[in-house]
Amino acid sequence: MNSDQNQKSNQYQKQDQNEPKQTSGVIINLQNETEVQNYCQQVKNGEIQSTSVQLNKNIKILNLSEQYLQIFDEQILSQLQLLEKLNLSSNQLTKMPDSLNKMQRLKVLDIRFNLINSINGMQYLIGLQRLNLIGNQISNIDCLANLVGLKTLFISQNKISNIDCLENLVGLQDLFINENQISNIDCLANLVGLQKLLINENQISNIDCLENLVGLQDLFIYENQISNIDCLANLVGLKKLLINDNEISNIDCLANLVGLQKLLINDNKISNIDCLANLVGLEYLDVSGNYISNIDCLANLVGLQTLLISKNKISNIDCLENLVGLQTLLISQNKISNIDCLENLVALQTLFINDNKISNIDCLENLVGLQNLEASGNQISNIDCLENLVGLQTLLISQNKISNIDCLENLVGLQKLEASGNQISNIDCLANLVDLQKLEASGNQISNIDCLANLVGLQKLLISQNKISNIDCLENLVGLQKLEASGNQISNIDCLANLVDLQKLEASGNQISNIDCLANLVGLQKLLISQNKISNIDCLENLVGLQKLEASGNQISNIDCLANLVGLQKLLISQNKISNIDCLANLVGLQKLLISQNKISNIDCLANLVGLEYLQINDNKISNIDCLENLVGLQKLEASGNQISNIDCLANLVGLQKLLISQNKISNIDCLANLVDLQKLEASGNQISNIDCLANLVGLEYLDVSGNQISNIDCLENLVDLKELNISQNQIRSLHKIKEITLLALLYANNNQIRDISGLIEQLFQQVCGRRLIELRGLFYVINFVETKQCQACQYFHFANNQQNSRNRLQPFNRQITIFVFNIYQNILFVFQITLFIFINVCVPSYVILFTNMRFITLWTQMISFARTHISAITLFAADTLRTYFCIYMIVFICFYYWFFNWAYWLVTTFNFSWCSFNFIFCQIYFHLINYAFNIIRYFNFFIFWMQQFHQRKPINQYYLHKINKHPCGPTSTSSWKLNIFVSWSIINSFIIIIVVTNYFRLFSGNTTRTYKFLQLTGLFHKF
Template sequence: MLHHLVFLLGMSLVAKEIFATSCCSQGQNALCYFCNLTEVPHVPKDTVVLLLSFNKIRQVNASSFPLLEQLQILEIGTQFVFPVTIGKAAFRNLPNLRMLDLGDNKILNLDPDAFVELSNVHTLRLYHNSLEESILEEDYLRDMISLEYLDLSGNKIKSLRPHRLFYHLKSLQIVNLKNNHISTLCEGNLDSFQGKFFILFILNSNKFYYTTSMDWAKCGNPFKNIALDTLDLGGNGWDADIMQHFCTAVNGTSIVFLKLSSHIMGPGFGFKNLKDPDNHTFAGLARSGVRLLDISHGYIFSLNPYVFQSLGDLELLNLHYNKINQIQKQAFFGLRNLGTLNLSYNILGELYDYTFEGLQNVMHIDLQQNHIGVIAGNSFRDLTRLKMVDLRDNAIKTLPSFPAMITLHLSDNKLVSVGNQRIHATTFLNLERNRLDNLGDLYMLLQVPDVQYILLRQNRLSYCVKSVDVIENNQLVYLDLGENMLKLVWDRGLCLDVFRALSKLEVLHLNNNYLTTLPQDIFSGLTSLNRLNLASNLLSYLSPGVFPESLKTLNMSENQLLSPALELFMTLSVLDITNNRFFCDCTLNTWTAWLNQTNVTLAGSENDTYCLLPPVFTRVPLSSVALDGCNEDELQKPLQFSLFIFTSVTLIIFLTAVIIFSHFRGTCFVWYKTIKGALLKERKQAIDTSAYKYDAYLCYSNRDFEWVQNSLLKHLDSQYSEKNRFTLCFEERDFLPGEEQITNIRDAIWNSRKTICIVTRQFLKDGWCVEAFNFAQSRYFCDLKDVLIMVVVGSLSQYQLMKYKPIRVFAQRSQYMQWPEDHQDVDWFLNNLSHQILKEKKVKKKSSVLEMQTVRTIS
């Protein structure tokens, strides 16, 4: 039984070793994160990097590592068990180790001889290990003569008095003591560091000088005889008094970059409990040669006069994330060498003419994330070396005046127009996310001769009123007009020449502009265009030749392309057509073949370039669509047959309708009148009987009376039928007996609205009829009204009619009516005749001026 237990225990240890080894990546770099290791695993002898963090290794001793002469980087941090113990000479078999990371082990127990024989280590990380000041005060690091970087942040060090062994660590340049509990640092504490030059010395977030009874005169200069490139003392919560005492204490110490961020100088907004720094606060730094000063993340409300007067060597001043609302006159006095000023994330509301006085050499000013709404006209006037101004995310409504510079950021403001304010020699102009709605402002911005980059994304460009044209030979290479409403501009035919003079433009963004079409020749002037962004529009069709030949990169994603012309994309290098609405029928066959063999780089995933229609191909990638049997002739046969059927049916219907109408046009006319009366409830036009006794006088030959009575009177005269609407006058009924014939004819003509002459062969032979025709024409010239209606009945030729002068004169000025030969046209003719009776037609009076003629006298 015992030998079975021994066997099982041995097998478990072997399995554990096998699984642990398999968790680690093989090769010269052994990554063994999260492998549940409880001891250092066996690795190849040529391992260079060994990473053992995130395991459960409790102890490392002299036997943990075999001889690994090539190992240079070792990481045993963040173990999930604690304490972690590092025994005597634990790393003696790692003679060429360069970096040792034992950080974040919560509790780390170090043997005094743990780091012996590590003469080549240049980086030692011991952060977050609950180490106390003994790690520095004793000789743990005596053999690390090559040490350059020591990280002891996040421990429990309360005092700082390094062991004298640090005299011999000549290479030490970076010390990180952030987040410890060091309360005091005075002269003599760092004697072991004297004579050294530190690239970075971090004492951030300790508890320096919290004691109110601090004797500054006795404390002295803790950095005496020490030179510092960067000294980080931020996060210690110093007010203006402590800041002044410290600056006085380090008088004369060489410090290039002094970080004093996360302080409590200043009262903030609405308070007066703490004072702002004044002209004495930084006076002690006058001989320190400080070139970079960071006093960000505080509560400074007002920059008082001469506050920085002692910092004549300062090149960068960082004041962001304070509560600065006021900049007094002469606040920047003495900063003759300042090149960069950061005032971002404050609460400045306005800039005055005196705001930047004394900054004659400043090149970069960061004013983003303030509340600036008003800028005086001369605020930047004397800043002749200014290259960049960042005014993003303020409340500026009017474009201020700027001197010549390279970069101007005005995004996220409230600009509604650029007006006529001139910007001099600006290369980069950012006006994104403002309230510009006139595309004509772009013409004004293009008057700047040196501008190369213009950003107008996320404005409201929706109309165009321009006062100037784009200057020739401009230098613009980048233009962003994305996320506007250019569709409203171009659909009205406005500003179609906006790109015509931009011959050097290389990049153009027109995405998210609701474009449904591209105006013809809109890109004709862009001879250098290399990249075009038309994404997220509503484009469904692209006309051939719309893109310039120089175009190499095109983004057409998220449009509504159905079957774009392939030749548009043949010359491109990069194409994005993802998330469109492709209709995958046989017309797209050449497209799918091209996609599978083209050298053009297709952006995005193949799965995002898919068919939307027909349903059988929905969401199928274009490259995977199989369109078999797409012969062009076969494809056109159904269309040709459909067109033949449609044309034939249409022609047959048309001919049938013509034949039916020609044979039954009379019936059709009756139906038309019946339907029109029923639907429109047409009312008969009332006849004015006050002016005339009769509606019409029928003039005809006595021999034609029977025909006239049957064909006209029975259908028109009201005495023949109640359905008839006209009161007609004719000889047999209405002429007075015994009266002269000529008198009856004259009275009938003048008492009737119209005279209807029924011209037949008998009419032409009847002298009284011809005389009546003459009387009717005489009334035409007297009343200047077309009162004569001539109806020709029978087969009278034009020649027979024209032999009679009265008829010839009438035919030259008016049209006569012909009685229809087909009986089914009679109703239509009677209807037309009724309209002629009621129709009033005025005749223009001819000039009465007569040409005088010479009368020859006969003797």
């Protein structure tokens, strides 16, 4: 500002001092841009209230940016008819100045970063060539349709969804409409003069309209919903193309864009990039985050300076050996094991090879220009090759197998070293690395850190999970801002007393008993000292800057010193000996408070902590929680293991997402009816008998009400989002009402009185290959018929110890496949399991037998895979008598099978009988035996059921009989004459089997044809 301007400014100030309030008759003369700026600022501050302003009308450029103006003095613009450039950016204007409408000569208008939501009236600025409206709240731009002279238009970061008004602005060269809500850009088809187009971060899915914009040089369309880019094939003038973060899978159209210099196609669905082979002009290429496995096409792109191919499926990078111009190479998160091809890339400055399978990096020894090397997450054990890379500034070698880092002693330029998760025990080589600002060496075997004493430039030091017992060497590192030393053997931290710049200190899991040295560390923001031997924390009373304090698992009994720490946001002091927390009453900024496992009985002091979002008061002696009723911001509350009997105070906490109130004395939870945001509820071990209030909590994903007195769970039928449900140890009899819970993954219902699991059982094996565990210990009184599809995601069932009854009834299903589920006689039935598996591979039977047994569940999944699409129901035979009968039958059957095989083998070897014919007859007989077994079982079970009903003198359930009649395993009727027919047919089958077996020798002594014809005549094997 020149002397005249200073004089004028002083004149305003002097005038304001002498006359605090100006009259309307005073005229202020503004001769130049600076004086206008000063005037506007003084009006804003209330220093000048004049309504009469006289301007130099020849002003052509006016910059009033960053003045925090909320309103604009219309007098100023009304007099500046010759103004050509106006900058009102970075203010707080909410509307356009009306006087702008008359400024016909205005060519450049910049009103970015304001609060403007309407630009009506701008249609009169027909002389505008450049318009910047970035960062406002504009939703409608129709008024721009007439501004045909516009060459540059910036309307990014607004709320615009429609840009049809731009179709006539054929003179546009640069158009920035990114970060809006635009889904359709067809109106751009005629803007053939466009050179730069930014439409990124919108909702665009179709860009076919761009195919004629052959003049485009820069095109940014990233972060949209685009899947097809074939329209870009003709845009041969493109130099920069950013199409990352879309849904593109094919980029063959880019083959002809030989002028491309920068191409970003990362984070798409691309698997093939061969089309890039001819783009020899590329300097920057990013194909990260795709499905690429082959990059041989890059071998000719010798002009590449930056190549990013991380997060793909690449295993071979030999094609990179000729790209000697590469300066930046990122090949992280692939399947690369060999990087020898990099040894000639001497221009490399930045190399990221982390998260691969690399074990040898000797090829890097000649890359003396390397400044940044990231090699974490590999299998590297030797890094001696790095000793000559004196230019290294950043070295990241965490999560490897490195035990020796002596080679680093000459890398005096290192500023950042991360070597966590290795096997390092000695770090003396770091003593000379005086430029180090960050050292991360957690998770090693380090016991001595004296070498760090001279590293006065250290700002961040992470040495957790080691074997360090002494940290006295840190006392001179006064520049330290962050120190993490958890999980060591440290007992004394007095050396930290002078580290006044410390902002974060982690020392949990040590043997510290005294922390008085922290009294002067007033800059501390985060302090983590859990799991130590601390009993006194009075030294913390002056650390008013603390935002987070973790001191759980100590021996603290008094926390009165925390009363002044009003800046605390997170306080974790669980597992101590605290009985009084009244000092917390003023910590209104607390967002997270964990005080579990103490001796607290009164929490009334929490009533004013309205900012609390997470409160944990588990395992105390609390009986009253009425003080929580005003904590409407609470999202998670854990109050298990107390003596609480009344929770009515929770009725207003509508923001609760997780509520844990197990192991209390609660009998009524009706107050929870309105907590519609609840996602997790644990209320086990209480005295609850009614849970009808949960009917409206449709957002629940986890529910545990085990160990209560609940008998009815019908209210759960609407909780379709439930993924885990625990209703064990109640008085529940039926699960029918939860049949619509299709997302259920874990279900615990043991120790109830369940008689009906019709809501679950049909789907038990419907997707058997996806199950982890199926446990059905105990018996069920009745299994009802299931006709719905539910619980398709269920992975764990637990029904142990439910009501047993020796007269268990069979309820078959109208399906093709019947599955028998047992849990005993596993050893006896093992041989038959294997035999059955072999048989299923020979011919596909009508029925499948499964003996549920966790050791052979894999075998079952293989057996059932061929028929998964047909499985829709399960029949459970649970009667003890049936089990016994069936096992006896299996033993007999196995003996018969053994005898038959030996007899048949003797027959074949003695008479040179054809193995082919033998196999055929063997399969015929085997199939018939299986069919016979199922006939016997189904008649036997029906007989048991009929006798059951007769013995109890109850009428046969007609619904049950109807289902049996329709079932292929059941009889067509229950009338006595039909039953006799079925029984008779079974007896006849038995005789026929005996006849066939006993006469085989005689039959085989004749010719084979006669035998085969006899078998055909019997009609036994027509199904085969």
